[in-house]
Amino acid sequence: MDLSRIRNFSIIAHIDHGKSTLSDRILEMTGAVEMRDMRSQYLDSMDLERERGITIKAQNVRVEWKGHTLHLIDTPGHVDFGYEVSRSLAACEGVVLVVDAAQGIEAQTLANCYLALEHDLEIVAALNKIDLPAADPDRYAQEIENVLGIKAEDIIRISAKTGVGVPDLLDAVVAHIPAPKGDPEAPLQALIFDSQYDQYRGVVSSIRVMNGRISAGNKMRFMNAATVHEAVEVGVRRPVITPIAELGPGEVGYLIAGIKDVGQARSGETVTLFHDPAAEALEGYRDPKPMVFCGLFPIDGDDFENLRESLEKLKLNDASITYEPETSGALGFGFRCGFLGLLHMEIVKERLEREFNLALIATAPSVEYHVTKTDGEVVVVDNPADLPPPQKIDFIEEPYFRVSIITPKEYTGTLMDLCQTRRGDMTKLEYLSPERVEIHYRVPLAEVVVDFFDQMKSRTQGYASLDYELDGYQRSNLVLVDLWLNGEPADAFSTIVHRDKAFDYGRRMCEKLAELIPRQMFDVPIQAAIGGKVIARETVKARRKDVLAKCYGGDITRKRKLLEKQKEGKKKMKAIGRVEIPGDVFISALKLDD
Amino acid sequence: MSDEFGAYIHIPFCAKRCDYCAFATWTDRHHLIDAYVEALLSDIARNVGNGMPVVDTIFVGGGTPTLIDPMALARVISAVPRSAYAEVTVECNPDDVTPEMMRIYADAGVNRVSIGVQSMVPQVLLSLGRTHVPANVAKAVEAVRAAGIPTFNLDLIYGGAGERLVDWERTLTGALALEPTHVSAYALTIEAGTPLASQPERHPDDDDLADKYEMADEMLAAAGLANYEVSNWARPAHECRHNLVYWHQGEYQGFGCAAHSHRAGRRFWNVRTPDRYIDLVSSADSVEAADEQLDQQASRMEKLQLQLRLREGVPFEALDGDALPGVVELHDNRWTLTRRGRLMANDVSLRLK
Numbered sequence: 001m002d003l004s005r006i007r008n009f010s011i012i013a014h015i016d017h018g019k020s021t022l023s024d025r026i027l028e029m030t031g032a033v034e035m036r037d038m039r040s041q042y043l044d045s046m047d048l049e050r051e052r053g054i055t056i057k058a059q060n061v062r063v064e065w066k067g068h069t070l071h072l073i074d075t076p077g078h079v080d081f082g083y084e085v086s087r088s089l090a091a092c093e094g095v096v097l098v099v100d101a102a103q104g105i106e107a108q109t110l111a112n113c114y115l116a117l118e119h120d121l122e123i124v125a126a127l128n129k130i131d132l133p134a135a136d137p138d139r140y141a142q143e144i145e146n147v148l149g150i151k152a153e154d155i156i157r158i159s160a161k162t163g164v165g166v167p168d169l170l171d172a173v174v175a176h177i178p179a180p181k182g183d184p185e186a187p188l189q190a191l192i193f194d195s196q197y198d199q200y201r202g203v204v205s206s207i208r209v210m211n212g213r214i215s216a217g218n219k220m221r222f223m224n225a226a227t228v229h230e231a232v233e234v235g236v237r238r239p240v241i242t243p244i245a246e247l248g249p250g251e252v253g254y255l256i257a258g259i260k261d262v263g264q265a266r267s268g269e270t271v272t273l274f275h276d277p278a279a280e281a282l283e284g285y286r287d288p289k290p291m292v293f294c295g296l297f298p299i300d301g302d303d304f305e306n307l308r309e310s311l312e313k314l315k316l317n318d319a320s321i322t323y324e325p326e327t328s329g330a331l332g333f334g335f336r337c338g339f340l341g342l343l344h345m346e347i348v349k350e351r352l353e354r355e356f357n358l359a360l361i362a363t364a365p366s367v368e369y370h371v372t373k374t375d376g377e378v379v380v381v382d383n384p385a386d387l388p389p390p391q392k393i394d395f396i397e398e399p400y401f402r403v404s405i406i407t408p409k410e411y412t413g414t415l416m417d418l419c420q421t422r423r424g425d426m427t428k429l430e431y432l433s434p435e436r437v438e439i440h441y442r443v444p445l446a447e448v449v450v451d452f453f454d455q456m457k458s459r460t461q462g463y464a465s466l467d468y469e470l471d472g473y474q475r476s477n478l479v480l481v482d483l484w485l486n487g488e489p490a491d492a493f494s495t496i497v498h499r500d501k502a503f504d505y506g507r508r509m510c511e512k513l514a515e516l517i518p519r520q521m522f523d524v525p526i527q528a529a530i531g532g533k534v535i536a537r538e539t540v541k542a543r544r545k546d547v548l549a550k551c552y553g554g555d556i557t558r559k560r561k562l563l564e565k566q567k568e569g570k571k572k573m574k575a576i577g578r579v580e581i582p583g584d585v586f587i588s589a590l591k592l593d594d
Numbered sequence: 595m596s597d598e599f600g601a602y603i604h605i606p607f608c609a610k611r612c613d614y615c616a617f618a619t620w621t622d623r624h625h626l627i628d629a630y631v632e633a634l635l636s637d638i639a640r641n642v643g644n645g646m647p648v649v650d651t652i653f654v655g656g657g658t659p660t661l662i663d664p665m666a667l668a669r670v671i672s673a674v675p676r677s678a679y680a681e682v683t684v685e686c687n688p689d690d691v692t693p694e695m696m697r698i699y700a701d702a703g704v705n706r707v708s709i710g711v712q713s714m715v716p717q718v719l720l721s722l723g724r725t726h727v728p729a730n731v732a733k734a735v736e737a738v739r740a741a742g743i744p745t746f747n748l749d750l751i752y753g754g755a756g757e758r759l760v761d762w763e764r765t766l767t768g769a770l771a772l773e774p775t776h777v778s779a780y781a782l783t784i785e786a787g788t789p790l791a792s793q794p795e796r797h798p799d800d801d802d803l804a805d806k807y808e809m810a811d812e813m814l815a816a817a818g819l820a821n822y823e824v825s826n827w828a829r830p831a832h833e834c835r836h837n838l839v840y841w842h843q844g845e846y847q848g849f850g851c852a853a854h855s856h857r858a859g860r861r862f863w864n865v866r867t868p869d870r871y872i873d874l875v876s877s878a879d880s881v882e883a884a885d886e887q888l889d890q891q892a893s894r895m896e897k898l899q900l901q902l903r904l905r906e907g908v909p910f911e912a913l914d915g916d917a918l919p920g921v922v923e924l925h926d927n928r929w930t931l932t933r934r935g936r937l938m939a940n941d942v943s944l945r946l947k
Contacts, residue, residue, distance in 0.1 A: 521921065521938055543800070543938070543941075544800060544801055544804035544934075544937055545781070545800040545801070545803050545804040545807070545937045545938070546800075546937070546939070546941045547824055547938065547939040548783075548824075548939070549780040549781040549782075549783050549825050550780050550783065550825060553602060553653075553840075553848075554602055554840050554846055554848060554853070554854035554855070554856065555854045555863070556840060556843075556856070556896065556900070557854070557861050557863070557886060559899070560892075560896050563899060563940060563943055563944065566940060566944060570944055
């Protein structure tokens with residue numbers, strides 16, 4: 001294929017700024033998808049993606065536009081999947097930046113643009129939703145010029161909904177995004193930037209060929225994993241999967257190699273030919289590293305094996321999940337799981353519940369602490385229950401995030417207050433425009449994982465946006481706050497917190513649990529303790545009445561059914577000792593209001 | 595299982611519907627009364643013809659049995675073949691009771707009446723949507739005694755909106771002053787679909803209900819009425835035999851719309867409206883709406899659930915009573931609910947094994 005006629009690009013946009021709608025319009029206008037087959041958000045294939053309006057897995061599609069072949073690479077729309085975004089960008093020569101003309105650029109979009117600039121990608125900017133009454137394209141074009149240096153007059157005005165401006169945008173892609181470079185005769189170097197598991201075909205990987213050629217039947221080497229596979233099929237998505245004879249330099253398509261587990265074909269992997277290998281792998285590969293951990297426990301203990309099998313199946317399609325068996329005194333048998341971030345954690349839990357029909361309890365999210373013991377040994381702890389006893393700890397280090405928040409300036413005060421309460425240190429505050437500010441903080445990750453995002457949104461009526469990345473470890477004065485229910489340890493609620501916040505945390509957790517735990521047959525004391533010393537206490541008074549007053553005449557059936565219904569409700573409770581707790585208490589208790 | 599066999603007769607007519615009531619009863623179908631009585635008589639005759647046993651207890655409930663002509667009710671009662679020592683109960687609205695009505699009942703074999711007192715405090719009665727005045731209760735009791743009916747129950751309800759603890763105490767004192775042999779005291783229960791259900795501000799508080807239950811148990815016991823089922827108290831030998839048939843998982847035949855039966859291990863119930871009931875009886879069709887047959891395990895559990903609510907309690911092996919101190923006590927190798935336990939009977943029920 002003539003490289004000069006290929007354009008590879010991604011769309012960078014904030015959630016709800018119209019990326020999926022724009023993708024739909026492009027598919028339609030280039031004739032890739034007939035109008036009658038059009039369903040909203042064509043590229044978002046998971047139900048969850050469509051419901052949440054976000055893309056979790058990257059997709060790619062080949063379309064034709066005025067004699068050129070365009071590869072549109074759809075990227076994940078959430079910071080948790082930042083690594084996937086970077087791999088998608090590595091497959092492109094340019095990006096289309098889409099900004100909502102009524103809202104302006106958001107923190108994460110900006111971060112992704114910087115990422116694109118680091119990759120030397122060309123940016124074609126567009127202001128979307130110009131049909132909205134609240135649209136103010138001039139103002140936000142000026143803002144984009146201020147922060148990214150793209151001239152306001154070069155920014156294309158579009159409405160992905162009505163299609164206005166979309167052909168101009170495609171023309172601009174052809175005109176401004178460079179054609180790929182590559183040597184068809186050089187040894188094969190192809191980048192895997194996404195892999196998905198298909199139950200009939202095994203793993204289907206999205207690839208971008210940099211140099212050389214690949215066709216079905218080739219024996220291949222995966223350079224990072226050091227494994228050998230045979231290419232069963234190569235092809236392109238138009239968007240219907242279409243096998244082709246070979247993929248050459250600059251081309252984007254898919255590769256099927258009879259692999260059963262996406263962990264064997266990870267994003268960032270370099271594919272080369274076994275018999276004529278490239279000297280070096282492409283840059284930028286890294287193992288996905290979980291940052292947030294929690295225990296997942298089946299409400300019904302009999303579901304443990306079920307949960308194990310479900311996690312195995314899910315892992316086939318999401319190599320970034322980690323899990324290992326865990327035993328909790330309070331919750332029984334479950335798994336300690338690691339996730340890329342909070343959204344990732346929520347999504348995985350929801351998929352397990354929905355696709356595998358499991359009822360689960362997720363414990364408090366935790367981060368990975370580096371604990372240096374008095375004997376000098378360093379242990380990594382991602383579960384409060386595994387923290388060594390206080391007398392054996394020399395010091396603890398915790399991970400920090402570099403957080404940036406873009407907000408209308410009137411919310412600066414409340415956001416600084418939020419970051420301050422979360423033990424954050426401000427590093428920078430800059431005005432993007434007279435109305436909008438970008439605030440930079442260093443905040444302990446542990447403080448971000450507990451409803452930081454929700455707090456930020458509620459304090460700013462949803463106007464602020466967030467981006468973050470890991471920024472090393474730092475020593476902190478941390479202690480373990482234990483929770484006791486009815487005299488028994490409830491490890492599911494135990495958390496590692498900063499000493500200055502421990503009393504307050506213990507008190508509020510006791511109050512919250514007292515409010516959430518339904519009254520039982522007996523008084524239930526709730527205690528918070530540090531190192532065995534009780535710091536807070538509440539009591540759920542015993543329930544005094546739970547009885548049907550009357551049996552309706554001879555209607556014994558009704559009485560029995562009412563009891564059966566009550567019994568069903570009870571099955572959804574998790575028992576910690578003698579205390580029965582509804583599953584949602586575990587989630588609600590962790591949402592401590594500031 | 596109880597050896598006694600019972601008959602229940604349902605009278606689905608009321609002058610006014612109480613807004614907490616979810617029973618099958620109607621205020622606008624009085625024109626059906628005559629046809630309904632005829633249908634009851636036919637239904638009874640048909641069952642007798644099919645070999646129904648002689649009954650040991652008859653209970654006429656409603657609705658408001660005293661709303662219909664006492665002579666007609668007497669005919670219905672007399673149509674059911676009963677043993678010489680049968681207990682025959684009729685539920686009575688104190689407003690309707692007259693000495694003459696009680697004489698007719700007594701002549702028909704009625705030897706127990708249950709008077710719907712609910713409360714002795716006028717504003718509480720008003721909030722329950724009841725029309726009678728407390729003075730009518732004393733008159734009704736007088737009429738019962740004059741007719742020579744040997745035993746009677748007073749039906750009480752606690753937890754009406756605005757009822758204070760002292761109001762409930764007044765009701766109990768007033769009821770005990772009439773020297774009943776039996777008292778039923780029910781917590782006001784919110785039934786789905788009733789007008790009360792849609793007015794949460796009038797719903798009783800569980801702790802308040804528990805206080806009132808404890809007060810009732812205290813005062814009734816002191817007056818010689820022993821608790822023998824969660825909501826029922828009686829002097830010795832005055833327990834309601836008919837209700838005990840239900841609670842012992844015994845057998846009974848129901849007559850009338852919405853009446854329930856339990857025969858040969860099968861539970862079934864009649865069509866809900868009087869209109870349907872009359873039509874089906876007159877066309878000699880079955881009046882059953884639906885039924886259920888419990889398997890052995892479900893039946894065993896049902897029996898335990900019923901027993902748990904009774905003074906006799908459940909067998910030792912049916913419950914881990916040691917884990918429930920203060921809630922159950924061991925007597926003669928059976929677990930029985932304490933006062934506190936009776937208030938938590940549902941929760942305990944779910945622990946039966």
